[in-house]
Amino acid sequence: MDVGEDSVDITHLRTPIKVDLSPIYNFLGARTTQAWVDAAIDNLPLIIQDHANCEKKAAGTAMNLIFRYEFSYDLQRKLAQLIREEMLHYEQVLGIMNERGQDWKYLSAGRYAKGMLKHKRTYEPAAMVDVLIIGAFIEARSCERFAALAEVIDDARLAKYYRYLLKSESRHFEDYLALAQSLSDDNIDERVAFFKEVEAELIDSPDAELRFHSGTPA
Numbered sequence: 001m002d003v004g005e006d007s008v009d010i011t012h013l014r015t016p017i018k019v020d021l022s023p024i025y026n027f028l029g030a031r032t033t034q035a036w037v038d039a040a041i042d043n044l045p046l047i048i049q050d051h052a053n054c055e056k057k058a059a060g061t062a063m064n065l066i067f068r069y070e071f072s073y074d075l076q077r078k079l080a081q082l083i084r085e086e087m088l089h090y091e092q093v094l095g096i097m098n099e100r101g102q103d104w105k106y107l108s109a110g111r112y113a114k115g116m117l118k119h120k121r122t123y124e125p126a127a128m129v130d131v132l133i134i135g136a137f138i139e140a141r142s143c144e145r146f147a148a149l150a151e152v153i154d155d156a157r158l159a160k161y162y163r164y165l166l167k168s169e170s171r172h173f174e175d176y177l178a179l180a181q182s183l184s185d186d187n188i189d190e191r192v193a194f195f196k197e198v199e200a201e202l203i204d205s206p207d208a209e210l211r212f213h214s215g216t217p218a
């Protein structure tokens with residue numbers, strides 16, 4: 001999402017700009033399986049509801065970081081912009097639900113974020129660095145899944161909207177990763193490699209619940 005665009009009307013989105021997804025595919029340790037894509041297409045209202053939850057959570061998590069780590073100008077600025085964009089996405093997804101006549105429905109959180117956060121180190125600045133790395137994985141995975149859905153979805157407007165999101169979510173991935181490295185005293189490569197495995201396992205292994213970030217349908 002470009003800063004300054006404040007409309008929530010998705011009918012007037014500009015034609016999505018082609019985003020090079022190769023950095024995303026290299027960063028992630030696994031590609032989304034066809035089984036997940038098929039299940040998502042068969043359960044689109046659930047995926048849209050969970051997507052709305054994800055946008056809200058993305059903003060909330062970033063807001064927590066802004067309160068906890070006030071010393072970094074870079075972090076404050078990047079996350080302030082990110083929160084603005086995630087809240088705009090949230091409004092847009094609410095608009096899509098409204099248009100489709102889809103009522104808000106409570107949906108519990110899946111295992112995905114918890115499955116990574118349980119490995120977060122408990123001392124600073126390591127805890128902060130881990131949360132930022134996890135944020136990079138969540139953004140990268142979101143981007144990968146929007147691209148996968150946009151390819152096959154039988155709804156031109158939704159496909160266009162998912163393609164439109166690729167640009168901001170791929171930038172969010174890069175911002176989180178850059179922040180993690182710049183705020184760490186040590187090289188973060190090893191930590192990134194660790195979470196790459198954890199994340200790929202969450203995506204590849206059977207998952208009883210279907211969610212936007214769930215594993216292979218069990």
Ligand SMILES: [Fe+2]
Pocket residue numbers: 055058085086089169
């Ligand atoms: Fe978003």
Ligand SMILES: [Fe+2]
Pocket residue numbers: 058086139168169172
């Ligand atoms: Fe994002």
